[in-house]
Amino acid sequence: MSTSTVSSSAPSSPLTAAVEQPTFGEAVSNYVTKVRGGDMGSLPALLALVVLIFAFIALRPQTFPSALNFANLFQQGAVISTISMGIVFVLLIGEIDLSAGFTSGLAGSTMAILLLNHGWAWYLAVLAGVVAGAIVGLWNGFLVAKVGIPSFIATLAAFLALQGAVLLIISNGGNVPVHDKVILAIENKNLPVIWGWALGVLAVLAYAAGSLNTWASRRRNGLLAVPLGLVVVKIVVLAAFVLGAVALLSQERSRTTFVSIKGVPIVVPIIVVLALLLGFVLTRTAFGRHIYAVGGNAEATRRAGIPVARVRIACFIICSTMAAIAGIFAASRATSVDPNAGGSNTLLYAVGAAVIGGTSLFGGKGRVIDALIGGAVIAVIDNGMGLLGYSAGVKYIVTGAVLAAAAAVDALSRRRARATGRV
Amino acid sequence: MTDPATHAPDLVPPPTLEVRGGLKNFGAVHALRGVDLVARPGEVTALVGDNGAGKSTLIKCIAGIYAFDAGEVLFEGQPAHIADPSKANELGIEVVYQDLALCDNLDIVHNMFLGRELKKGIRLDESTMERQAAEVLASLSVRTVRSIRQHVASLSGGQRQTVAIARAVLWNSKLVILDEPTAALGVAQTEQVLQLVRRLADAGLAVVLVSHNMNDVFEVADSISVLYLGQTAAQLRAADTTRAQIIELITSGSQESGGPVTVPPAPGTAAAKLDTKNGSTQA
Numbered sequence: 288m289s290t291s292t293v294s295s296s297a298p299s300s301p302l303t304a305a306v307e308q309p310t311f312g313e314a315v316s317n318y319v320t321k322v323r324g325g326d327m328g329s330l331p332a333l334l335a336l337v338v339l340i341f342a343f344i345a346l347r348p349q350t351f352p353s354a355l356n357f358a359n360l361f362q363q364g365a366v367i368s369t370i371s372m373g374i375v376f377v378l379l380i381g382e383i384d385l386s387a388g389f390t391s392g393l394a395g396s397t398m399a400i401l402l403l404n405h406g407w408a409w410y411l412a413v414l415a416g417v418v419a420g421a422i423v424g425l426w427n428g429f430l431v432a433k434v435g436i437p438s439f440i441a442t443l444a445a446f447l448a449l450q451g452a453v454l455l456i457i458s459n460g461g462n463v464p465v466h467d468k469v470i471l472a473i474e475n476k477n478l479p480v481i482w483g484w485a486l487g488v489l490a491v492l493a494y495a496a497g498s499l500n501t502w503a504s505r506r507r508n509g510l511l512a513v514p515l516g517l518v519v520v521k522i523v524v525l526a527a528f529v530l531g532a533v534a535l536l537s538q539e540r541s542r543t544t545f546v547s548i549k550g551v552p553i554v555v556p557i558i559v560v561l562a563l564l565l566g567f568v569l570t571r572t573a574f575g576r577h578i579y580a581v582g583g584n585a586e587a588t589r590r591a592g593i594p595v596a597r598v599r600i601a602c603f604i605i606c607s608t609m610a611a612i613a614g615i616f617a618a619s620r621a622t623s624v625d626p627n628a629g630g631s632n633t634l635l636y637a638v639g640a641a642v643i644g645g646t647s648l649f650g651g652k653g654r655v656i657d658a659l660i661g662g663a664v665i666a667v668i669d670n671g672m673g674l675l676g677y678s679a680g681v682k683y684i685v686t687g688a689v690l691a692a693a694a695a696v697d698a699l700s701r702r703r704a705r706a707t708g709r710v
Numbered sequence: 711m712t713d714p715a716t717h718a719p720d721l722v723p724p725p726t727l728e729v730r731g732g733l734k735n736f737g738a739v740h741a742l743r744g745v746d747l748v749a750r751p752g753e754v755t756a757l758v759g760d761n762g763a764g765k766s767t768l769i770k771c772i773a774g775i776y777a778f779d780a781g782e783v784l785f786e787g788q789p790a791h792i793a794d795p796s797k798a799n800e801l802g803i804e805v806v807y808q809d810l811a812l813c814d815n816l817d818i819v820h821n822m823f824l825g826r827e828l829k830k831g832i833r834l835d836e837s838t839m840e841r842q843a844a845e846v847l848a849s850l851s852v853r854t855v856r857s858i859r860q861h862v863a864s865l866s867g868g869q870r871q872t873v874a875i876a877r878a879v880l881w882n883s884k885l886v887i888l889d890e891p892t893a894a895l896g897v898a899q900t901e902q903v904l905q906l907v908r909r910l911a912d913a914g915l916a917v918v919l920v921s922h923n924m925n926d927v928f929e930v931a932d933s934i935s936v937l938y939l940g941q942t943a944a945q946l947r948a949a950d951t952t953r954a955q956i957i958e959l960i961t962s963g964s965q966e967s968g969g970p971v972t973v974p975p976a977p978g979t980a981a982a983k984l985d986t987k988n989g990s991t992q993a
């Protein structure tokens with residue numbers, strides 16, 4: 288691969304001349320311009336999260352900020368956030384997967400039945416559940432990308448069919464208990480305190496090394512780099528957040544004196560690894576770039592020689608696979624699977640989490656972290672309002688309102704982006 | 711022009727691209743009904759014709775976006791079957807589309823490398839891509855772009871055009887096709903793009919330029935192919951034709967002066983000598 292065949296005395300261009308590195312102040316003001324231009328990313332969600340947390344702390348100073356409740360939040364948010372990370376992939380290509388909720392139910396019930404009635408080893412049962420999810424994704428993707436059915440309808444059909452499949456798998460009894468120790472541990476056990484600290488510190492160090500390395504190599508190559516100050520600020524914020532969370536989760540939260548409950552819930556590092564993996568795929572690989580391209584301009588992507596249908600199918604498979612993994616978390620948390628597993632608000636919370644976090648419903652814009660931030664917002668609302676004694680009905684209405692607000696922010700910022708030439 | 715006597719005819723390089731009898735229907739719409747086109751290395755071949763004559767359709771067929779229903783495509787003298795856009799890229803065909811086909815949500819670098827990203831292992835090699843993109847833009851004398859990491863959505867029409875052209879010349883292409891690249895541009899930017907088109911040809915590439923602007927066509931083209939209602943009315947050497955002739959061909963599909971018009975031979979052949987002596991046509 289070589290560059291241009293055009294022979295031209297390359298004039299000294301501002302692009303090839305040593306770039307003028309922006310100062311800290313410039314970088315901040317660039318960011319403000321970007322936000323003003325409509326590219327707000329996760330900013331509204333982060334602000335909402337801070338406001339909500341302070342509001343609930345003020346209203347329930349005893350219970351809401353307790354270590355027990357904090358751990359609860361993670362365990363409650365795990366299922367929604369995991370499905371939501373997958374949903375981000377279909378939203379990025381401008382599609383939707385309405386069947387993701389029941390895909391999680393399918394995976395959970397498949398796993399539970401194989402464990403209970405067929406005595407499978409936990410890892411084989413998990414594998415079977417995840418493969419079942421991947422097949423659903425392949426089917427959805429095929430209908431959308433090859434047959435040309437709008438994803439809304441294709442996945443609505445799968446939504447109905449999977450609901451039936453879960454009923455059939457669970458059949459009589461109406462409830463399949465999960466006894467496997469490993470599966471139960473995912474959502475109900477914690478890492479030893481020392482492990483939590485080790486992983487937390489390791490994560491911070493890895494992030495610091497990675498971002499400093501990127502910064503240095505861009506500087507070395509004469510490319511525009513963000514100011515070092517900003518890199519350091521980001522590292523410090525992340526370190527404060529991660530180590531603060533580990534500290535809180537490492538406190539004793541047992542209400543009795545016989546058992547000790549402390550440490551980071553096991554599901555947390557699993558989700559972090561999944562998020563890092565998906566984030567890597569999305570931002571660092573050609574495949575990830577093609578996903579954004581399909582969402583931005585599918586026809587241009589096709590003309591660039593990219594197999595658009597394959598990219599679409601892959602996104603549906605990723606979405607369903609993540610939903611399946613979430614189904615296993617859900618089974619672990621509930622210690623059983625019932626016919627409504629993955630039903631009711633599961634899907635809408637997951638889509639809501641992605642959108643609240645800043646992923647666009649119109650395709651081409653979004654990140655994996657959006658799902659985690661949005662998932663945190665939903666978990667905090669659900670948890671905090673529960674502590675305030677509101678009924679499920681009120682919680683649904685409030686969450687619905689938040690979702691509508693997030694979608695409105697998305698639509699308006701898109702309009703604004705159009706007007707200011709950013710998309 | 712070299713003396714034809716010193717050149718055996720078989721030493722003349724074959725045209726980079728030759729289309730013979732290209733046909734394309736969209737249902738009942740006969741978009742192309744017998745198209746012949748020859749594009750030679752080192753030459754700018756203008757493709758002209760009225761709105762709806764089939765220029766864009768022809769280009770999309772060459773680029774593998776659509777498939778010809780019938781007809782023959784020769785690439786460097788070899789029969790070529792261009793089934794999809796990546797096959798066209800493999801052959802060395804690059805197209806700048808009328809609608810530009812850029813992804814607004816990606817930045818300039820990502821657009822230029824879309825579909826052919828440079829990688830280190832499985833990771834994107836962002837630094838190298840960014841550097842090469844900057845080099846190409848500099849070689850095209852693009853100075854107005856603030857940062858090559860800005861989203862394409864924030865660029866002006868002319869800047870988008872330059873990105874699309876830069877994308878095409880980033881690769882070692884043999885044939886660059888530009889569909890109305892100057893339609894939306896101001897005077898200065900039009901001039902820049904035309905100079906760029908000329909430079910591409912002078913560097914030995916075959917260039918096909920679609921344009922409605924006769925000034926542009928006569929400024930840069932070596933050869934002019936006229937499409938009329940999906941059919942090739944004539945392909946003529948620019949030096950031997952007048953605007954009036956071309957405009958007549960565009961509007962009526964034939965010339966009063968009569969005579970069958972066919973594809974002109976390559977310069978440097980005996981036939982080309984004939985071509986220049988006998989005017990625009992050659993039996």
Ligand SMILES: Nc1ncnc2c1ncn2[C@@H]1O[C@H](COP(=O)(O)OP(=O)(O)OP(=O)(O)O)[C@@H](O)[C@H]1O
Binds near residue numbers: 762766
């Ligand atoms: N995808 C399509 N489906 C049906 N008909 C089409 C399609 N694309 C083009 N056509 C028809 O084919 C004919 C040629 O269109 P084309 O876009 O190639 O014209 P053009 O010469 O590029 O015109 P312009 O100068 O306006 O760009 C037109 O009659 C058009 O309506």
Ligand SMILES: [Mg+2]
Binds near residue numbers: 765808
């Ligand atoms: Mg056209």
